[in-house]
Amino acid sequence: MEFFRSHVLICGGTGCHSSGSADVMETFKAELAKNNLENEVKLVQTGCFGLCAVGPVVIVYPEGAFYSRVSVEDVSRIVSEHLLKGRIVTDLLYHDSIHEDEAIKSLNEVDFYKKQKRLALRNCGVIDPENIDEYIAFDGYKALGKVLLEMTPEETIDIIKASGLRGRGGAGFPTGVKWEFTAKAEGDKKYVCCNADEGDPGAFMDRSVLEGDPHSVLEAMAIAGYAIGADQGYIYVRAEYPIAVKRLTIAIGQAREAGLLGKNIFGTDFSFDLELRLGAGAFVCGEETALMASIEGRRGEPRPRPPFPAVKGLFGKPTLLNNVETYANIPQIILNGPEWFQTIGTEKSKGTKVFALGGKINNTGLVEVPMGTTLREIIYEIGGGIPNGKEFKAAQTGGPSGGCIPARHLDTPIDYDSLTKIGSMMGSGGLIVMDEDNCMVDIARFFLDFTVDESCGKCPPCRIGTKRMLEILDRITKGQGKEGDIEKLEELGKNIKASALCGLGQTAPNPVLSTIQYFRDEYEAHIRDKKCPAGICQALLQITIQAELCRGCGLCVKACPVDAISGERKSAHTIDQSKCIKCGACMEKCPFKAIVKG
Amino acid sequence: MKSLKELEEIKQRTLDSVNLRKERTGGTRVVVGMATCGIAAGARPVLLAFLEEVKKRNLGDVTVSQTGCIGVCRLEPMVEVTRPGEEKVTYVKMTADKVKRVVAEHIVNGHVVTEYTIGAAE
Known part of the structure; x- marks a missing residue:
C-alpha cells in the first residue's frame, strides 16, 4: 500500500476546469516535486464539489481544509505553508469554512452543505473518477454483485418499485414500473439506454454525475440489464460534454478490464456491455423517441407514443431508458434497501433531487437536497441568497419546459406534484433565480x-x-x-x-x-403603458439627463459612442433619442448620477 | 470479476488509501512539530520515518500530520501521539530509529515508550 500523509483533492468538473483547475493541478505537481513531497502528498483530481461559484476548489485532507478560488500563484503558499510546515493558509480558505476561532469546520457544518443530502452526488468530489478502485473502495459494484449472485431479476425490480424512485429526467414516472414493463415485454433482444443529453439551459446535474462518478451509472445500467434481460446498453451523451465523455470512456474501459462489463460478470451467465453515442447538439434528442432514432443513426425526430419504448424502442426492441441521475440512485437503493430510501423525501416523491443553481444567486453551483425542501431553503440557506441585496422575484425550474415560481410560493416544498400544481415542473433540475432586475x-x-x-x-x-x-x-x-x-x-x-x-x-x-x-x-x-418595469426591454427604455442634476461637465459626451449627447459646457445636456442606442455608457461615466434609465 | 470476494479485496486494498478523505472517527493521530526549530533539529527525517513505518505496517487508521512550534525548542524534534480515547503523549528529541519503537510499541500495541517522553527528559 502506498501511504500518503495528506491528500490534495482538486475539482476537475467543468465549472472549476473553466476557472483554471487544470493549471492549478499542474502547478501543484511541480511545487510538490520541488519540495520533495511527491511521495508524501497525493494529488487527486475529483468531480464537482458543488460550489462552482468559488472555483477552482481544492480540499486538503486529513485536515479537510477547503480552499476556494485557488489561483496558480496561491499554490506555492499552500505547498510551503500547509503541506510542508502544517500551517493552514487561512486567508485562502472558503469564507464559511472556518469557525471564528479559525478552527476548520467539517464540510457538513458549512452552510452550503448543511442542508444537503448527497446520494446521487455521494462520490462527486470524494473519489478520483478515473480510478475504478476508488469507486470500489466506496462500495462500488457491490450492488451489482449482490443482484447477480443473490437476487432474481423480479426481486431486483421489486426493490426498485418498493423504493418509490421516480424518473429524475423531468416527468417523474415511477422507475420500478418502467423496469417491470420492459422486463415483461416480449422480445428476443432488449436494450438499456441512458439519457445523458442534458439540454436545458442552465442545467448541469447529469454532467457532474458523469464527470464525478461515472461508474455509478455503468453499475446501475448493468443492474438494469440484468433486471429486464438485456445484454447491451447505450449511453447517449452530448458531445458538448468533453470531460464527461472522456471519463465515461475511461470508466467503460476499466470496467471491462475488471470484468465488470463484458461476458460472465461475477462468474454468472449474465453478460452486459455498453457503448457511448454522442449527440450532435439537438435539444430534441433528449426526448426519448428522438434519442433512440438518433442512436440508430436516423434523424433525431420524435414519433408518437404508444408504442412506448418499453414495448418497441431501440431498433424496434423493448428498451429501458432512464436518466443519469435516476441511475446514480440505483446502487444505493439495492445496497441500503427500499425502506431506507423511503425515509427520505415526501410521501409521493422519495429520495433527493440534484439542482443546478444559477442566475441571480450567490452560491452558483450544484446542490442535492431531500425532496420536500422548500425553495426558500435552497435559495437563501444553501444558495446564500441573492447578490447585492436585491429582491427575489421568481425562480425558474424545469428549463424551457418548466415555469416560473413567484415569491409567494417560496415556501412550497419541492416535489414532483407540488411543482406541477403551481404551474411549473420538476424538470431535470435547472433552477434559475431571478431578481427585481429581470423582466x-x-x-x-x-x-x-x-x-x-x-x-x-x-x-x-x-x-x-x-x-x-x-x-x-x-x-x-x-x-x-x-x-x-x-x-x-x-x-x-x-x-x-x-x-x-x-x-x-x-x-x-x-x-x-x-x-x-x-x-x-x-x-x-x-x-x-409601453413600459418595462424591470428596465430590461431596450426598446421601451429611454435614457434621459435630469437637467437639475447635470453640471455640464461633458464626460457623457465623450462616452457616447454615437454622438447622441449635446449641450453647452457648464449647462444641462440633452440626449437625442433618435440617435441613442441605449448602451448606458453615459450613465456609468456621469459623476453626478444625473442620467437615468426608465 | 469472478466473485464478491475479489471485489472486497480491491475495496480493502484501496480503502486504506482513501480513508484519509472520510470524516475522522477515531484513529491514532501523529503530529510532528515542523517549525523552523523542529526542521533544524531534524524533524523531516522523523516525519518520513513515521510515514515509512505506517506504510510498512499497513496502518490505515493512522494520520500523520505536522504542526508548528510545540514550544520547547531545545527538545525538538517533538512528536505528539494521540490514540483514540487516550491522553496525548509527547515524545521529544526524536530520531528515525526512535520512531520505529514508538510505532511498534505505542501506536500498534498501546504501550507508551516512557523513556522517550517529555516527562522522562525533564
Missing part, C-alpha cells in the same frame, strides 16, 4: 426563442405555434403589443400543449403561460 416577459421570450430554435419541425403545433407565440412576445418587448395579445398567447399555448407530438412541444408554452399567470401586470405594463 418576466423577456425571460419568457428567451425560453421561447430557445424552443423555436430547437423545434425539430416535425409537428405543426410546435413548429408553427411556438413561432407565432415568439412573434407576439417579440412585438410586446418592442413596445408594439396590442390589446388581446395576452389572451392570444394563452389560447395558442393551451392548444400547443394539447396537440404537439412530443413532450418538448407539449411543454414549450409553459414559460409563457406561467409568467402570464403570475406576472400578468408586467405584460400589461409592456402592452398598455
Whole structure:
C-alpha cells in the first residue's frame, strides 16, 4: 500500500476546469516535486464539489481544509505553508469554512452543505473518477454483485418499485414500473439506454454525475440489464460534454478490464456491455423517441407514443431508458434497501433531487437536497441568497419546459406534484433565480426563442405555434403589443400543449403561460403603458439627463459612442433619442448620477 | 470479476488509501512539530520515518500530520501521539530509529515508550 500523509483533492468538473483547475493541478505537481513531497502528498483530481461559484476548489485532507478560488500563484503558499510546515493558509480558505476561532469546520457544518443530502452526488468530489478502485473502495459494484449472485431479476425490480424512485429526467414516472414493463415485454433482444443529453439551459446535474462518478451509472445500467434481460446498453451523451465523455470512456474501459462489463460478470451467465453515442447538439434528442432514432443513426425526430419504448424502442426492441441521475440512485437503493430510501423525501416523491443553481444567486453551483425542501431553503440557506441585496422575484425550474415560481410560493416544498400544481415542473433540475432586475416577459421570450430554435419541425403545433407565440412576445418587448395579445398567447399555448407530438412541444408554452399567470401586470405594463418595469426591454427604455442634476461637465459626451449627447459646457445636456442606442455608457461615466434609465 | 470476494479485496486494498478523505472517527493521530526549530533539529527525517513505518505496517487508521512550534525548542524534534480515547503523549528529541519503537510499541500495541517522553527528559 502506498501511504500518503495528506491528500490534495482538486475539482476537475467543468465549472472549476473553466476557472483554471487544470493549471492549478499542474502547478501543484511541480511545487510538490520541488519540495520533495511527491511521495508524501497525493494529488487527486475529483468531480464537482458543488460550489462552482468559488472555483477552482481544492480540499486538503486529513485536515479537510477547503480552499476556494485557488489561483496558480496561491499554490506555492499552500505547498510551503500547509503541506510542508502544517500551517493552514487561512486567508485562502472558503469564507464559511472556518469557525471564528479559525478552527476548520467539517464540510457538513458549512452552510452550503448543511442542508444537503448527497446520494446521487455521494462520490462527486470524494473519489478520483478515473480510478475504478476508488469507486470500489466506496462500495462500488457491490450492488451489482449482490443482484447477480443473490437476487432474481423480479426481486431486483421489486426493490426498485418498493423504493418509490421516480424518473429524475423531468416527468417523474415511477422507475420500478418502467423496469417491470420492459422486463415483461416480449422480445428476443432488449436494450438499456441512458439519457445523458442534458439540454436545458442552465442545467448541469447529469454532467457532474458523469464527470464525478461515472461508474455509478455503468453499475446501475448493468443492474438494469440484468433486471429486464438485456445484454447491451447505450449511453447517449452530448458531445458538448468533453470531460464527461472522456471519463465515461475511461470508466467503460476499466470496467471491462475488471470484468465488470463484458461476458460472465461475477462468474454468472449474465453478460452486459455498453457503448457511448454522442449527440450532435439537438435539444430534441433528449426526448426519448428522438434519442433512440438518433442512436440508430436516423434523424433525431420524435414519433408518437404508444408504442412506448418499453414495448418497441431501440431498433424496434423493448428498451429501458432512464436518466443519469435516476441511475446514480440505483446502487444505493439495492445496497441500503427500499425502506431506507423511503425515509427520505415526501410521501409521493422519495429520495433527493440534484439542482443546478444559477442566475441571480450567490452560491452558483450544484446542490442535492431531500425532496420536500422548500425553495426558500435552497435559495437563501444553501444558495446564500441573492447578490447585492436585491429582491427575489421568481425562480425558474424545469428549463424551457418548466415555469416560473413567484415569491409567494417560496415556501412550497419541492416535489414532483407540488411543482406541477403551481404551474411549473420538476424538470431535470435547472433552477434559475431571478431578481427585481429581470423582466418576466423577456425571460419568457428567451425560453421561447430557445424552443423555436430547437423545434425539430416535425409537428405543426410546435413548429408553427411556438413561432407565432415568439412573434407576439417579440412585438410586446418592442413596445408594439396590442390589446388581446395576452389572451392570444394563452389560447395558442393551451392548444400547443394539447396537440404537439412530443413532450418538448407539449411543454414549450409553459414559460409563457406561467409568467402570464403570475406576472400578468408586467405584460400589461409592456402592452398598455409601453413600459418595462424591470428596465430590461431596450426598446421601451429611454435614457434621459435630469437637467437639475447635470453640471455640464461633458464626460457623457465623450462616452457616447454615437454622438447622441449635446449641450453647452457648464449647462444641462440633452440626449437625442433618435440617435441613442441605449448602451448606458453615459450613465456609468456621469459623476453626478444625473442620467437615468426608465 | 469472478466473485464478491475479489471485489472486497480491491475495496480493502484501496480503502486504506482513501480513508484519509472520510470524516475522522477515531484513529491514532501523529503530529510532528515542523517549525523552523523542529526542521533544524531534524524533524523531516522523523516525519518520513513515521510515514515509512505506517506504510510498512499497513496502518490505515493512522494520520500523520505536522504542526508548528510545540514550544520547547531545545527538545525538538517533538512528536505528539494521540490514540483514540487516550491522553496525548509527547515524545521529544526524536530520531528515525526512535520512531520505529514508538510505532511498534505505542501506536500498534498501546504501550507508551516512557523513556522517550517529555516527562522522562525533564
